[in-house]
Amino acid sequence: MSNIAIEVVGLGKKFHIGGLQKSYYRLTDQLADMLVAPFRRAGNLMRGRAAGAADLDETIWALKDVSFQINSGEVVGIIGRNGAGKSTLLKIMSGISDPTEGYADIYGRVGSLLEVGTGFHPELTGRENIYLNGAILGMKKAEIERKLDEIVAFAEIDKFLDTPVKHYSSGMYVRLAFSVAAHLEPEILLVDEVLAVGDMAFQRKCLGKMDDVAQEGRTVLFVSHNMGLLQILCKRGIFLQQGAVFTDGTITEAVDAYLQTLEQVKSQDLSKRTDRKGKGQVRLIGVEMVDGSNDSSLILKTGNPARFVFKVNAFVPGLACNFFIYDTIGQPVTSFTSKVRGPGDAYDPKNGLKFVCELDELLLLPGRYRIDVAIIGDNLLQDFIEAAAVFEVGEGHVGGRPVQPDGKFSVSMAHRWTLPAKN
Amino acid sequence: MDNIKRQPSGVATVPGNDTTPATPKNLLSTRRRPSKGWAWPRLRELWEFRELLYFFAWRDIKVRYKQTVMGGLWAIIQPFFTMVIFSLFFGRLANVPSDGLPYPIFSYAALVPWTFFSNSVTQASNSLVINANMIKKIYFPRLALPIATVFAGVIDFALAFIVLLGMMLFYGLVPTINILWLPFFLLLALITSLGVSLWLSAMNVQFRDVRYTVPFLMQAWLFLTPVAYPSSMLSEPWRTLYGLNPMAGVVEGFRWALLGSETTPGPMTILSSVVALTLLVSGAFYFRRMEQSFADVL
Numbered sequence: 001m002s003n004i005a006i007e008v009v010g011l012g013k014k015f016h017i018g019g020l021q022k023s024y025y026r027l028t029d030q031l032a033d034m035l036v037a038p039f040r041r042a043g044n045l046m047r048g049r050a051a052g053a054a055d056l057d058e059t060i061w062a063l064k065d066v067s068f069q070i071n072s073g074e075v076v077g078i079i080g081r082n083g084a085g086k087s088t089l090l091k092i093m094s095g096i097s098d099p100t101e102g103y104a105d106i107y108g109r110v111g112s113l114l115e116v117g118t119g120f121h122p123e124l125t126g127r128e129n130i131y132l133n134g135a136i137l138g139m140k141k142a143e144i145e146r147k148l149d150e151i152v153a154f155a156e157i158d159k160f161l162d163t164p165v166k167h168y169s170s171g172m173y174v175r176l177a178f179s180v181a182a183h184l185e186p187e188i189l190l191v192d193e194v195l196a197v198g199d200m201a202f203q204r205k206c207l208g209k210m211d212d213v214a215q216e217g218r219t220v221l222f223v224s225h226n227m228g229l230l231q232i233l234c235k236r237g238i239f240l241q242q243g244a245v246f247t248d249g250t251i252t253e254a255v256d257a258y259l260q261t262l263e264q265v266k267s268q269d270l271s272k273r274t275d276r277k278g279k280g281q282v283r284l285i286g287v288e289m290v291d292g293s294n295d296s297s298l299i300l301k302t303g304n305p306a307r308f309v310f311k312v313n314a315f316v317p318g319l320a321c322n323f324f325i326y327d328t329i330g331q332p333v334t335s336f337t338s339k340v341r342g343p344g345d346a347y348d349p350k351n352g353l354k355f356v357c358e359l360d361e362l363l364l365l366p367g368r369y370r371i372d373v374a375i376i377g378d379n380l381l382q383d384f385i386e387a388a389a390v391f392e393v394g395e396g397h398v399g400g401r402p403v404q405p406d407g408k409f410s411v412s413m414a415h416r417w418t419l420p421a422k423n
Numbered sequence: 424m425d426n427i428k429r430q431p432s433g434v435a436t437v438p439g440n441d442t443t444p445a446t447p448k449n450l451l452s453t454r455r456r457p458s459k460g461w462a463w464p465r466l467r468e469l470w471e472f473r474e475l476l477y478f479f480a481w482r483d484i485k486v487r488y489k490q491t492v493m494g495g496l497w498a499i500i501q502p503f504f505t506m507v508i509f510s511l512f513f514g515r516l517a518n519v520p521s522d523g524l525p526y527p528i529f530s531y532a533a534l535v536p537w538t539f540f541s542n543s544v545t546q547a548s549n550s551l552v553i554n555a556n557m558i559k560k561i562y563f564p565r566l567a568l569p570i571a572t573v574f575a576g577v578i579d580f581a582l583a584f585i586v587l588l589g590m591m592l593f594y595g596l597v598p599t600i601n602i603l604w605l606p607f608f609l610l611l612a613l614i615t616s617l618g619v620s621l622w623l624s625a626m627n628v629q630f631r632d633v634r635y636t637v638p639f640l641m642q643a644w645l646f647l648t649p650v651a652y653p654s655s656m657l658s659e660p661w662r663t664l665y666g667l668n669p670m671a672g673v674v675e676g677f678r679w680a681l682l683g684s685e686t687t688p689g690p691m692t693i694l695s696s697v698v699a700l701t702l703l704v705s706g707a708f709y710f711r712r713m714e715q716s717f718a719d720v721l
C-alpha cells in the first residue's frame with residue numbers, strides 16, 4: 001500500500017493579461033499619456049479596483065479545474081505544449097505562486113528545480129555559491145557541508161571551487177547549479193525542463209542522478225518536451241491541454257495523446273502554409289506517419305515498420321516525391337526519393353493522389369525528427385516545404401536489441417557481436 | 424503554505440480497501456490554496472529558514488563593496504562627510520544650537536543611526552525587485568530578503584560607530600552609565616528600519632513608483648528628524664509629538680546614551696517606540712497580504 005504524496009483538487013489559476021494595449025503612433029501621444037495615466041490609475045484605485053489590474057482587463061485561466069493524485073515513489077511526466085500550464089502547475093505546487101481556486105496538498109519536503117542557476121551570484125566563488133544556493137533551495141548549512149565534496153565532484157569543478165563564478169564557462173556554471181539542486185534530498189522533487197542545458201555527457205550524468213532519485217522511492221514530477229527522455233524516466237504521464245488535464249495515464253498513453261494533438265495541428269497548418277517554394281502546379285496537402293505494425297498508432301518506434309504518406313492535390317507527368325529527415329538540432333539524417341526505382345515499387349490506382357513510402361524497419365533512434373518535403377513534376381520543382389511534419393520515434397528494438405535514445409546520434413543498425421570468452 | 428502541520432500519528436486509513444492510498448503519517452503536510460484577505464505572517468517558516476537569512480545578509484555584505492576602491496571605507500565616508508557639511512553650514516554659518524555639545528559630534532552621533540536607517544530602507548525597498556528572478560523560480564520565505572538587507576546594514580553601522588567612538592575620544596567625552604541604554608536605541612532603529620522596509624519593499628513590487636520616491640522620502644525624513652538640529656528647539660507638547668517620527672526617538676536617544684545630552688528618554692521615546700512597533704507589525708501583515716502575488720506581478 002502506498003502513500004499519497006500529492007493531491008490536487010480543482011486547481012485553477014487566473015492571470016491578468018494586457019488586453020487594452022494601445023499602439024502609439026506619435027511621441028506626443030506617448031508623453032501625454034504618461035502625464036494622464038497616473039490620474040486615471042488613481043481614479044481606478046479610488047473606485048476600488050486593484051491597481052495592477054487597472055489597465056489589464058482581460059484574464060486568462062492558465063489552469064482550470066485540474067485534479068489528480070500522485071502516490072509517493074511515482075515518477076510522473078507532465079506533458080503539454082507551451083502555455084498549457086505545466087510551469088504554472090509546478091509553481092503552485094512548490095509554493096511560488098498561489099492558486100486562484102482549488103487546492104494542492106503536498107506531503108513531504110518539496111524541492112523544486114525550475115531553472116538552473118537562479119540565485120547564483122556572479123561575484124561569489126563556486127564554494128560560496130554552493131552554500132548560498134543550497135540555503136535558498138532549503139538545505140541546512142550542516143547538510144551542505146556534509147555534501148560539499150559530493151557536489152563539487154559531481155559538477156567537476158574542483159579546480160575552480162574558489163574562483164568567482166563570473167569567470168566560469170557557461171557549461172561549468174550549469175554543472176554546478178544542477179549539482180547543488182540534485183543533491184537536495186526532498187521527498188518530492190519538481191523538475192522543469194532543466195536537462196536541456198549542458199553538454200551531452202553531463203546531461204547523461206544528470207539523467208542518471210534523476211533515475212537514482214526515483215529508485216530511492218522519492219516522488220518526481222518532471223516537465224519536459226523531450227518525449228524520449230520522459231519515456232525512459234517516467235511510468236505515468238499527465239498531458240495538459242489549455243490548462244486542463246487531457247490525459248492521465250501511462251507515460252505512453254500521455255505521449256501518444258500529446259503527439260496526436262501535435263500532429264493534428266501540423267497537418268491543419270499544411271494547407272495554410274505559404275512559406276513554400278516551387279512552381280505550384282502540384283501542392284503537398286498532407287503528411288502522415290504511421291507505425292506499420294499497428295495502423296492506429298501515430299507513434300513510430302525504433303525497429304518497427306513505418307509508413308510515410310504524402311498527399312498531393314494534382315497529377316502532372318513525372319511526379320516524384322523526395323523527403324529529408326533532420327534531427328532536433330537540424331542535422332540531416334537521411335533522405336528518400338521516389339525517382340530512383342527499386343524492385344518493390346508499385347503503382348496503385350486505388351491509392352489516389354498519394355505517395356506511400358514503406359520501411360520494413362525504422363532505424364532511427366528514439367527522439368524527435370522533422371521532415372522537409374520536395375515534390376517534383378514536369379521536370380520542375382513543384383513544391384518544397386520545410387518542416388512539413390514533425391514526428392516522434394519511441395523506444396524499440398533493432399535486431400532484437402533494445403535501443404535507447406541518444407542525444408548525439410540518430411541511426412541504429414541491426415548487428416551482432418562475437419564476444420571474447422575465456423578458453 | 425497556510426497551514427503547515429504534522430499529521431497526527433493516528434490518522435485513519437480508509438477501512439476495508441487496501442488499494443486506497445493512505446494519507447501519509449508523520450510527514451510535513453502543506454496545503455497550497457488561494458490566499459484571501461489578511462493572514463498571520465509566516466514567522467515559523469522564517470525561523471526554519473533562519474540560515475537563509477544569514478546567507479542573504481552575508482551575500483549582501485560580501486558583494487556590497489566588491490570592485491570599489493574604497494571598499495568598507497564607504498560605510499564611514501558617507502556619514503562622516505555629511506557631518507562635515509552639516510558642521511560647516513548649520514554649525515558655523517547658521518549657528519544652529521547643539522545642546523552644548525561640539526557641533527561635529529552632535530551631528531555625527533545622530534548621523535550614525537540615521538545613515539543605517541536611510542541605507543537599509545533604500546536597499547531593502549528594492550530587495551524584492553532586484554531578486555525578482557529568484558522569487559519567480561524558487562520558493563523561500565520572501566520576508567528573508569528585506570530583513571536580511573536590513574541586517575546586513577548593521578555591519579556598516581558598526582564601522583561608522585567605531586569612528587564615533589574615536590571622535591568621542593578626540594573631544595574628551597566620557598560615556599556615562601547611560602550607555603547601557605544604547606542597545607535599546609539600536610533595537611529601536613532596527614525595528615523602525617524593518618517596519619518601513621517591509622512596507623516599501625512590498626509596495627515596490629506593485630508600484631515601481633516607490634523606487635523613485637524613496638530617495639526623496641529619505642531626504643525629507645532627514646530634515647524631519649533632529650539630526651542637524653536638536654529637538655530641544657521645540658517646546659512641549661510639540662516635543663513629545665515629535666516622537667511620532669520614530670527616528671526622532673532613536674537619534675535623541677543615541678545622543679543621550681553616548682554624549683550625555685539633556686534629552687533624557689521620556690514621553691517622546693515611548694511614543695517613538697509605539698510608532699516603530701506599529702510600523703513593524705502592520706508592515707509584516709501588509710507584506711503577508713501582498714506576498715502571494717509577488718511571483719505573478721514581478
